[in-house]
Amino acid sequence: MSTLMIKDLHVNVGEKEILKGIDLEIKTGEIHAIMGPNGNGKSTLLSAIMGHPKYEVTSGSITLNDQDVLSMSVDERSRVGLFLGMQYPQEIPGVTNSDFLKAAMNARLEKPISLFKFIRTLDKNIEELNMDENLAHRYLNEGFSGGEKKRNEILQMKLLKPQFALLDEIDSGLDVDALHVVSDAINSMRSDDFACVMVSHYERLFELVKPTHVHVLVNGKIVMSGGYELVEKIDQEGYEWIKELGIEMLEEEEKKPIILESCGKKESFKNE
Amino acid sequence: MAIDKYDIPTNNEDFDFKDEDVSIFKTPKGLSEEIVREISQIKGEPEWMLEYRLKSLKCFLEKPMPTWGVDLSQMDFDEYTYYNRPSDNKTDKWEEVPETIKNTFNKLGIPEAEQKFLAGASAQYESEVVYHNMLEEVKEKGVIFLDIDSGLREYPEIFKKYFDTVIPYNDNKFSALNGAVWSGGSFIYVPPGVKLEKPLQSYFRINSERMAQFERTLIIVDKGSDIHYVEGCTAPSYSKDSLHAGVVEIVVLEGAKCRYTTIQNWSKNIYNLVTQRAKVYKNGAMEWVDGNIGSLVTMKYPTCVLAQEGAKGTCVTIAVADDVQIIDSGSKMIHLAPHTSSQIISKSISRNGGKVNYRGLVRHNKKAIDAKSKVECDTLILDEKSTSDTVPTNMMLNNDSIIEHEATVSKVSEDQLFYLMSRGLTKAQATEMIVMGFIEPFSRELPMEYAVELNQLLKLDFGEDSIG
Numbered sequence: 180m181s182t183l184m185i186k187d188l189h190v191n192v193g194e195k196e197i198l199k200g201i202d203l204e205i206k207t208g209e210i211h212a213i214m215g216p217n218g219n220g221k222s223t224l225l226s227a228i229m230g231h232p233k234y235e236v237t238s239g240s241i242t243l244n245d246q247d248v249l250s251m252s253v254d255e256r257s258r259v260g261l262f263l264g265m266q267y268p269q270e271i272p273g274v275t276n277s278d279f280l281k282a283a284m285n286a287r288l289e290k291p292i293s294l295f296k297f298i299r300t301l302d303k304n305i306e307e308l309n310m311d312e313n314l315a316h317r318y319l320n321e322g323f324s325g326g327e328k329k330r331n332e333i334l335q336m337k338l339l340k341p342q343f344a345l346l347d348e349i350d351s352g353l354d355v356d357a358l359h360v361v362s363d364a365i366n367s368m369r370s371d372d373f374a375c376v377m378v379s380h381y382e383r384l385f386e387l388v389k390p391t392h393v394h395v396l397v398n399g400k401i402v403m404s405g406g407y408e409l410v411e412k413i414d415q416e417g418y419e420w421i422k423e424l425g426i427e428m429l430e431e432e433e434k435k436p437i438i439l440e441s442c443g444k445k446e447s448f449k450n451e
Numbered sequence: 452m453a454i455d456k457y458d459i460p461t462n463n464e465d466f467d468f469k470d471e472d473v474s475i476f477k478t479p480k481g482l483s484e485e486i487v488r489e490i491s492q493i494k495g496e497p498e499w500m501l502e503y504r505l506k507s508l509k510c511f512l513e514k515p516m517p518t519w520g521v522d523l524s525q526m527d528f529d530e531y532t533y534y535n536r537p538s539d540n541k542t543d544k545w546e547e548v549p550e551t552i553k554n555t556f557n558k559l560g561i562p563e564a565e566q567k568f569l570a571g572a573s574a575q576y577e578s579e580v581v582y583h584n585m586l587e588e589v590k591e592k593g594v595i596f597l598d599i600d601s602g603l604r605e606y607p608e609i610f611k612k613y614f615d616t617v618i619p620y621n622d623n624k625f626s627a628l629n630g631a632v633w634s635g636g637s638f639i640y641v642p643p644g645v646k647l648e649k650p651l652q653s654y655f656r657i658n659s660e661r662m663a664q665f666e667r668t669l670i671i672v673d674k675g676s677d678i679h680y681v682e683g684c685t686a687p688s689y690s691k692d693s694l695h696a697g698v699v700e701i702v703v704l705e706g707a708k709c710r711y712t713t714i715q716n717w718s719k720n721i722y723n724l725v726t727q728r729a730k731v732y733k734n735g736a737m738e739w740v741d742g743n744i745g746s747l748v749t750m751k752y753p754t755c756v757l758a759q760e761g762a763k764g765t766c767v768t769i770a771v772a773d774d775v776q777i778i779d780s781g782s783k784m785i786h787l788a789p790h791t792s793s794q795i796i797s798k799s800i801s802r803n804g805g806k807v808n809y810r811g812l813v814r815h816n817k818k819a820i821d822a823k824s825k826v827e828c829d830t831l832i833l834d835e836k837s838t839s840d841t842v843p844t845n846m847m848l849n850n851d852s853i854i855e856h857e858a859t860v861s862k863v864s865e866d867q868l869f870y871l872m873s874r875g876l877t878k879a880q881a882t883e884m885i886v887m888g889f890i891e892p893f894s895r896e897l898p899m900e901y902a903v904e905l906n907q908l909l910k911l912d913f914g915e916d917s918i919g
Contacts, residue, residue: 214555229873230869230873231868231869232865232869233865252872252874252876252877252878253869253872253873254872254873254874254877254881256873257872257874257875258875262873263873265870265873268870269864269866269867269869269870269871270868271867271871271884271885271888272889272891273887273888273889273890273891273892274884274885274887274888274891278884279871279874279884282880283871283874283875283876283882286875286876286877286880287875293470318888319888335874339874339875358667415817428642
């Protein structure tokens with residue numbers, strides 16, 4: 180069993196403190212859900228664990244079985260078993276999905292995977308995820324629909340077999356059928372040697388992939404932890420009741436009901 | 452000299468070996484009428500060629516140095532050796548190539564490549580072609596593939612008919628210089644209706660310090676024929692600079708197609724000043740696939756003159772400028788006739804302080820009605836020290852044609868790097884992957900063996916600290 184331990188984590192973006200002391204212990208075999216209104220630090224937490232350079236850890240620690248994660252480069256974190264399924268996967272023109280996937284798999288193997296085995300593994304997973312069979316030859320995420328990008332993240336998770344998968348709004352941009360495919364894939368990974376941290380706004384994902392632990396992240400802090408009953412309560416009552424407990428909440432930015440793909444582009448543009 | 456100021460770096464160990472001087476004859480340093488006469492005499496050329504050389508020399512001496520592009524004022528024409536004969540004989544048997552030269556080309560993998568996928572191969576060492584061979588089946592089709600001196604000797608009529616017609620000696624200072632002292636290069640004539648499946652290849656090697664190479668290539672693709680010609684260039688690194696001023700003339704006749712692929716990987720002390728131009732007749736098609744990785748300074752703009760209706764020109768070019776390098780390249784498309792079309796795709800990369808420029812021209816003349824051109828030039832700058840300029844010129848002299856132009860300049864984005872690294876790729880691997888993806892529109896045009904070699908060349912030094 181492995182443990183990912185986060186202690187008193189403070190994270191800045193530029194001058195602004197986004198995470199204000201996060202404590203979280205995740206053991207393999209567990210599925211954690213992180214809920215909370217937009218703009219309160221959920222995505223920041225996942226990106227900071229993976230080591231995105233935009234997020235500066237000002238204090239606190241992250242350890243994986245006593246190894247200091249914060250001193251590792253991003254690629255080292257990947258190779259020790261962390262994985263981030265991103266909200267806005269990057270497009271890399273000119274690089275085929277299969278070249279990329281093979282390189283990523285080889286990055287953690289002593290001996291490169293044989294071409295035959297790679298193709299067999301890839302084809303099997305593409306089929307299971309109900310993806311475009313031409314996917315291997317398309318350029319990485321370029322021209323992918325929102326749903327295809329998310330499924331491609333899941334495909335990578337399945338091929339790389341991380342111990343700790345961090346999934347950032349993996350369900351956005353998915354229609355109902357795709358959501359089932361993706362949740363089946365996550366469930367198929369569940370084992371004593373796999374843990375998952377999911378961020379999502381929708382109860383639907385958590386219904387399909389039942390979390391063992393649920394946390395509410397508000398204004399850079401985890402204000403409440405519990406089991407699945409928290410998901411149900413938030414689904415029914417929203418976050419108002421948390422305010423009533425005297426917890427200050429950051430104002431949610433107004434969200435417009437537009438299709439998710441263009442939304443993704445807009446938001447990633449705004450982030451720059 | 453320009454490069455004395457720099458500690459000339461080399462990161463290209465595979466090609467960076469030099470052999471002992473094997474020349475059996477070379478002219479003294481510097482350029483004069485005597486030297487030009489001597490070269491012509493050694494080659495046993497007809498009188499008209501000697502006159503041509505002398506007229507070119509005069510033109511070269513009169514023309515001022517071009518000042519519109521890269522600063523060339525540090526070049527010293529008196530310091531170069533203009534002719535160097537490495538061997539007495541040219542041979543079509545690999546075993547007969549002198550041992551030292553053979554070793555050189557063996558190290559470069561030339562004979563292997565020939566056996567694997569070429570229809571014919573030619574290897575030039577310093578000023579002369581030392582090895583030349585061609586498949587029987589290609590010979591049987593009537594294809595002439597010779598070193599250019601033999602071409603002049605054996606096919607004087609074809610030679611004279613086309614020589615100097617695409618690039619006249621007085622086109623520019625360096626075409627004039629080439630006209631005066633040209634030596635070596637390829638002569639190809641493809642008779643009507645011949646399609647070659649495999650490419651023909653030449654390989655050029657400069658081995659001596661301060662040696663200047665002036666190969667001259669003349670390719671005529673007759674009606675309805677289709678060929679692919681591949682050229683590679685290397686030189687070892689010396690502390691003194693060398694000069695390469697080649698001239699490539701291509702005639703694409705009606706309905707014919709020619710693809711010319713070249714990757715120059717000259718060492719970083721070579722001035723590479725090359726004039727390449729094709730004249731394309733009715734419904735013919737010319738494709739330049741042009742890679743510029745080496746040299747100290749490159750100025751090279753493969754050109755298509757689309758002379759008759761329906762002619763098509765394409766240029767796919769990449770330029771990679773590292774540390775002291777200045778690569779000034781691009782393409783020119785001159786539309787003289789109706790319904791002609793052209794496309795330029797340029798991908799430039801600068802890193803470690805290199806400077807890479809795109810310089811191009813698209814010109815639609817008065818008669819070029821319904822002409823279409825598309826120019827796409829993208830630049831990737833890998834660090835703060837490196838620079839790039841884009842200098843496109845688009846001219847439309849009629850009211851009924853279209854030029855599209857797109858240009859981008861970008862850096863390797865933090866988010867792209869993070870994405871790839873979060874999957875376990877090191878920063879160097881991730882950068883390399885992004886760069887390879889960037890030039891993919893070029894590398895997909897290469898024969899497989901070349902694409903692999905190109906990858907090897909570019910993999911050199913994506914150091915951990917060079918990015919970001």
